[in-house]
Amino acid sequence: MSGVSAGSRVASQARWEARLLLRNGEQLLLTFLIPVGLLLGLSLTSLMSDAYGDDRTPQALATVLTVSVISAAFTSLAIATGFERRSGALRFLGTTPLSRAELLGGKALATLGVTVLSSAAVLLTAVALGWRPTPAATWIAPLLLLGTAAFAAWGLALAGALRAEAVLAVANGLFLVLILFGGVIVPAASLPGPLASLAPWLPSGALAEALTAAVVDGAAPPTTAIAVLGAWLAVGAAVSARTFRWS
Amino acid sequence: MPAPAVRVRDLVVRYGSRSAVAGLTFEAQAGEVTALVGPNGAGKTSTVETCVGLRSAASGSVEILGIRQPAEGGVAGALRSNVGVMLQDGGLYPTARPLELARHIASLYADPDDPERLLAALGVDPGTRTTIRRLSGGEQQRVKCALALVGRPRLVFLDEPTAGLDTSGRRAVHDLIAGLRAGGTSVVLTTHLMDDVERLADHVVVISRGRDVSRGSVADLVGDDDTIAFSGPVNADLRDLVGVLPDGCRIEEDRPGRYRVSAAADPMILSAIAAWCAQHGVRTSGLTVGRRSLEDVVLELTEGQE
Numbered sequence: 001m002s003g004v005s006a007g008s009r010v011a012s013q014a015r016w017e018a019r020l021l022l023r024n025g026e027q028l029l030l031t032f033l034i035p036v037g038l039l040l041g042l043s044l045t046s047l048m049s050d051a052y053g054d055d056r057t058p059q060a061l062a063t064v065l066t067v068s069v070i071s072a073a074f075t076s077l078a079i080a081t082g083f084e085r086r087s088g089a090l091r092f093l094g095t096t097p098l099s100r101a102e103l104l105g106g107k108a109l110a111t112l113g114v115t116v117l118s119s120a121a122v123l124l125t126a127v128a129l130g131w132r133p134t135p136a137a138t139w140i141a142p143l144l145l146l147g148t149a150a151f152a153a154w155g156l157a158l159a160g161a162l163r164a165e166a167v168l169a170v171a172n173g174l175f176l177v178l179i180l181f182g183g184v185i186v187p188a189a190s191l192p193g194p195l196a197s198l199a200p201w202l203p204s205g206a207l208a209e210a211l212t213a214a215v216v217d218g219a220a221p222p223t224t225a226i227a228v229l230g231a232w233l234a235v236g237a238a239v240s241a242r243t244f245r246w247s
Numbered sequence: 248m249p250a251p252a253v254r255v256r257d258l259v260v261r262y263g264s265r266s267a268v269a270g271l272t273f274e275a276q277a278g279e280v281t282a283l284v285g286p287n288g289a290g291k292t293s294t295v296e297t298c299v300g301l302r303s304a305a306s307g308s309v310e311i312l313g314i315r316q317p318a319e320g321g322v323a324g325a326l327r328s329n330v331g332v333m334l335q336d337g338g339l340y341p342t343a344r345p346l347e348l349a350r351h352i353a354s355l356y357a358d359p360d361d362p363e364r365l366l367a368a369l370g371v372d373p374g375t376r377t378t379i380r381r382l383s384g385g386e387q388q389r390v391k392c393a394l395a396l397v398g399r400p401r402l403v404f405l406d407e408p409t410a411g412l413d414t415s416g417r418r419a420v421h422d423l424i425a426g427l428r429a430g431g432t433s434v435v436l437t438t439h440l441m442d443d444v445e446r447l448a449d450h451v452v453v454i455s456r457g458r459d460v461s462r463g464s465v466a467d468l469v470g471d472d473d474t475i476a477f478s479g480p481v482n483a484d485l486r487d488l489v490g491v492l493p494d495g496c497r498i499e500e501d502r503p504g505r506y507r508v509s510a511a512a513d514p515m516i517l518s519a520i521a522a523w524c525a526q527h528g529v530r531t532s533g534l535t536v537g538r539r540s541l542e543d544v545v546l547e548l549t550e551g552q553e
Contacts, residue, residue: 004357012354020342088337092394095299095332097355247301247337 009098013106018113021080030076031118035068036125043129051187061126062211066184068118069144070204073111073151075175081107081159082167085247094246104240108152115148139214139221146229147207153236154203160244178204200225203232250313252277252402252433253298258307260293260457267293269457270307275450280424280434282444285454286549291437292335294454295406298435299332312402328356331400333391335407335437341380345390346373349397356398365393370419384411392420396427403427405436409443421446441541451541455549468545469538472511477520478504478533488523492516501543505533512536 021027042048042060052059084090093103123140127133133140158174159167179185181195182204188196199205206228210221253275260268268290275281283291296302298309300316309316314326340348349362363373369389379387392408405424409417417440424434424447438444444451445465453461453468461468481504489498496516497509508516517536524531 004355009355012351016351019347020340023342084340087339087341088334089340091301091336092332092334092338092391094301095327095330095334096352096398097328 004097006099006102010102010105010109013098013103014109014113017107017110021110021114027076027080031068031072031114032121034071035064035118035122038067039064039122039125039129043126048185051190057126057129057131058216059212061122061131062208062215063185064122065119065140065144065211065215066147066182066204066208067179068122069115069147069207070151070175070178070184072115072118073148074155074178075171076155077107077111077152078155078159078167078171079164081156082162082164082171085159085245086164088247091247100244100246101241104156104244107156108149111152112145112148115144119144134218136214136218136220140211143207143210143214143221143226146226146233147203150203150207150229150233150236153233153240157236157240157243160240178202181205182208184208201228203229206232249277251275251310252279252312253281253435254308254310255294255298256308258294258297258309259305260290260297260302261305266305266457268297271454271457271459273452273459273462275433275435277433278428278431279449280428280436280447281450281452282448283435283437283452283454284439284441284444284545285460287439288456289454289549290457291454292406293457295332295404295435295437296334299330299404301334328398329401331395331398331403333395333403333405333408335410338391338394339379339387342378344378345371345375345382345393348379348390349393352394353397358399360397360399362393362397365397366390368419368423369393370416385413385416388412389416389419392423396423400432402433402435405434407437407439409438409440417443441545445541453545453548461548465541469541470544471538473537474510474539475508475512475516475520476501476533476535476539477506477524477529477531479506479524479527479529480504483527483529485523487526488519491519491523501547507539 039060042052042063043057048060049056090103155171158171162170181191181198182202183189183191183196183199184204188199188205188209191199200209206225210225210229213219213221251274255271255273258268258271259266271290271294283294285291293302297304298311298316311326312329345366346362349366353359353362366373369392371386371389371393379390382390388408388411392405395403395405408420412420421443424436427434436443436447448465451463451465451468452459482500483506485498485506489496492508493510493516498506499509501507508520510516520534521531
């Protein structure tokens with residue numbers, strides 16, 4: 001077939017997904033206002049001073065970046081995709097030249113774009129609060145990329161396999177589990193015994209650990225954390241490619 | 248003759264233990280308009296969805312533009328750019344506006360039609376800021392039709408394209424389909440409106456309970472002969488009348504109080520009926536001479552299956 005290449009269909013679908021995402025008011029709230037508000041809250045109030053130490057902003061920044069990646073790439077993406085399946089929008093797309101892999105790629109790419117924008121807003125807010133990046137901060141972008149890809153893969157796997165209402169419930173439930181048991185808000189070390197040892201193996205725990213190293217400690221993230229995220233990405237992509245259905 | 252655009256052989260589609268399509272066979276010739284007609288639940292939509300790869304066939308085969316569809320569902324990528332689909336169920340992004348959605352879908356095809364022109368031809372204002380969710384059912388229907396056609400497909404499946412449309416909407420769809428046919432596009436449509444079929448279809452496939460029960464042109468199905476029909480009391484005693492008609496000529500009560508003579512119309516029969524009506528005080532207002540309606544024919548073909 002001549003004509004439109006797979007790459008340009010993916011790009012076109014990504015633009016379309018981003019356009020719908022950024023139009024949705026609720027989504028904008030989740031993507032921009034809540035992360036920025038959370039950063040201000042955690043950093044300016046003494047809510048977390050025991051866990052975060054004297055200079056709360058770096059740890060608050062690592063936490064908020066992690067939470068907003070999970071919220072955008074996992075919860076929001078899964079729910080939106082679940083409802084697109086229910087409305088039949090995806091069934092129709094399934095009859096166009098767009099392939100399943102191209103749809104999933106377009107969605108992941110759009111989510112990445114939105115994550116870049118929301119992370120930029122959060123980072124600028126942190127700078128305004130007095131945070132100064134160290135050379136290790138160059139790790140932030142690749143970590144956000146890896147984290148977004150891993151969570152998007154699982155968000156799409158979930159949306160492709162369950163009914164829309166079930167996706168809504170499960171995505172929200174798992175969001176809480178990932179945040180709490182991953183040691184995202186409360187550091188893993190403060191979790192009760194067995195949970196503390198589970199946290200580094202969860203994708204949320206690995207992302208939080210890696211971002212904390214880069215943002216708070218000014219160090220390269222631990223290889224294990226990157227490997228854990230990579231493994232979740234590989235398995236999630238394989239699962240979503242297998243289970244995703246158009247209708 | 249070139250290869251048919253669609254060739255369906257002994258197709259069976261199951262939902263659990265129920266067979267929605269139970270051994271359907273038909274062909275849609277390239278460049279023609281083929282109408283699939285039959286009552287609700289006859290299996291028309293399941294057939295269309297299987298042809299476009301959204302359902303898998305339990306058995307039988309489907310060939311689209313000469314390419315055999317994989318049994319497990321799904322459509323070859325090369326085929327997707329040549330086949331347009333209007334689904335009965337879903338297909339629209341509720342929060343999008345018609346033109347931006349049509350433009351996006353157009354961007355997935357190599358040589359798309361102009362989305363603006365297409366929407367306008369279907370009576371949808373391309374400049375509207377209204378989201379699809381807030382459009383009326385008929386307007387949404389028109390947008391779906393535009394999306395099916397925007398990729399300039401060689402073959403298009405339209406599942407009830409005129410359902411819920413007002414007169415001008417139906418006309419717009421008719422004109423568009425006539426235009427597609429003139430341009431050589433093959434069209435397979437399903438409908439409950441015999442007006443659509445009579446105006447558009449080169450070939451009609453009558454489906455009942457998942458099987459093809461008859462097929463042919465509208466003229467083939469309706470027959471060439473004029474027949475006589477008249478109205479009278481329900482369950483009327485017609486022995487006097489049948490007695491004076493030529494041998495072998497029967498009178499059937501198609502619907503309660505509606506009678507049809509089984510022979511070709513001729514003045515002798517007509518006068519016998521008029522005489523009978525005069526004797527029995529039956530008004531002749533319902534007396535008609537002409538072809539049977541396609542609706543009657545389809546009803547008879549599909550009710551016979553019950």
